[in-house]
Amino acid sequence: MRKYRTVIIGMGRMGRTRYDAMKKHGGFDVVGVCDSNEELLSDYDINRYGDWKCCIDQEQPEVVAVCTVNAVIPSVVCYGLEKGCHVFAEKPPGRCLEDALLMRDALGRCEGQVLKFGFNHRYHYGVIEAKSLIDSGFLGEVVAARGVYGKAGDLRRQEWRNDISIAGGGILLDQGIHMLDLLRYFVGDFTLVEGFTENLVWKNAAGEDTAFVTLKTDSGKVATMHSSAIQWKHKFDLDITCTEGYIALNGLLTSTQSYGEERITYYKRDLELKSGKLGNPTEYTMCFDEDRSWDFEIAEFYDAVSGKRSLVNGTVDDAVAVMELIDRVYGKRTAP
Ligand SMILES: NC(=O)c1ccc[n+]([C@@H]2O[C@H](COP(=O)([O-])OP(=O)(O)OC[C@H]3O[C@@H](n4cnc5c(N)ncnc54)[C@H](O)[C@@H]3O)[C@@H](O)[C@H]2O)c1
Numbered sequence: 001m002r003k004y005r006t007v008i009i010g011m012g013r014m015g016r017t018r019y020d021a022m023k024k025h026g027g028f029d030v031v032g033v034c035d036s037n038e039e040l041l042s043d044y045d046i047n048r049y050g051d052w053k054c055c056i057d058q059e060q061p062e063v064v065a066v067c068t069v070n071a072v073i074p075s076v077v078c079y080g081l082e083k084g085c086h087v088f089a090e091k092p093p094g095r096c097l098e099d100a101l102l103m104r105d106a107l108g109r110c111e112g113q114v115l116k117f118g119f120n121h122r123y124h125y126g127v128i129e130a131k132s133l134i135d136s137g138f139l140g141e142v143v144a145a146r147g148v149y150g151k152a153g154d155l156r157r158q159e160w161r162n163d164i165s166i167a168g169g170g171i172l173l174d175q176g177i178h179m180l181d182l183l184r185y186f187v188g189d190f191t192l193v194e195g196f197t198e199n200l201v202w203k204n205a206a207g208e209d210t211a212f213v214t215l216k217t218d219s220g221k222v223a224t225m226h227s228s229a230i231q232w233k234h235k236f237d238l239d240i241t242c243t244e245g246y247i248a249l250n251g252l253l254t255s256t257q258s259y260g261e262e263r264i265t266y267y268k269r270d271l272e273l274k275s276g277k278l279g280n281p282t283e284y285t286m287c288f289d290e291d292r293s294w295d296f297e298i299a300e301f302y303d304a305v306s307g308k309r310s311l312v313n314g315t316v317d318d319a320v321a322v323m324e325l326i327d328r329v330y331g332k333r334t335a336p
Pocket residue numbers: 009010011012013014015034035036037040050051052067068069070072073090091092118119120160174
């Protein structure tokens with residue numbers, strides 16, 4: 001297996017997660033790690049840097065993984081691309097649409113390089129099953145979807161997520177972005193977007209603790225989303241209504257184990273009522289007990305870098321499209 005010379009910029013929680021996934025995959029030779037907080041690098045017996053530009057210049061990698069805070073992501077992505085590297089970057093793709101467009105332009109000036117963003121929810125087993133059920137046509141066509149994704153945030157805490165100049169937004173940009181990406185994945189491209197954000201509990205926080213969004217495609221498919229930082233018991237629910245049945249995704253396996261068991265339930269429409277009463281039919285449920293999303297995601301990145309298959313998930317077009325939706329909810333803005 002060809003190994004790509006790789007550096008990881010930003011060695012907080014996600015940097016460590018990506019490091020482990022890259023090691024496990026085997027196709028990345030991680031030669032350098034960088035974090036502005038160099039204390040975080042002491043566990044790594046490879047070249048360590050406090051300055052990301054210096055890290056890229058010195059190591060001359062083929063691959064750069066960008067796992068910094070949101071505000072730093074666009075500069076590192078653009079620099080990595082400029083230096084001829086393939087780049088894997090965390091979500092969100094910067095703080096606003098303008099940032100995402102900057103990265104798209106930078107990729108446009110490259111030839112044969114890969115830029116992928118970390119929308120890892122597409123690689124959860126429940127989501128993979130739902131996608132293959134839908135693509136099989138078994139349940140007809142998707143016409144509507146309703147997503148709820150929420151966590152118990154503490155917007156008083158001194159951390160970068162609560163600093164709007166670094167994070168760029170509140171819960172919608174931080175966590176809701178994953179649900180928006182899934183709604184696009186299952187329903188299609190939305191052209192009509194309406195929504196609002198509120199500070200219902202954390203009144204003085206810079207970012208919102210609540211967002212409600214309604215979406216519609218040109219062909220009339222609809223979706224809604226509730227993104228919350230005041231979901232005191234963590235929740236991930238996605239209902240997908242199809243012409244011939246439905247799919248419900250409930251729970252999500254994460255490192256905190258707080259979103260409950262991950263499961264997919266589906267029902268195929270049966271108007272002869274062989275499968276039970278109308279409105280309370282027999283359903284089929286599958287449960288999953290392992291989160292392989294990080295592995296599958298890095299494998300897709302590797303395959304794109306090595307030319308085995310082209311990128312399908314987390315493309316720059318996905319990044320721009322989802323940031324367009326978010327900017328329309330927040331109202332037009334430029335990078336803080
Ligand atoms: N894909 C997912 O599901 C997922 C989950 C959590 C976080 N994220 C995203 O990953 C990114 C990092 O989040 P995290 O939870 O790991 O946060 P974190 O605070 O644990 O890590 C961020 C790291 O970036 C470092 N950093 C900041 N500025 C830097 C700079 N100029 N140069 C080098 N390092 C710098 C910080 O010191 C910190 O260690 C964020 O964009 C976040 O939105 C994605």
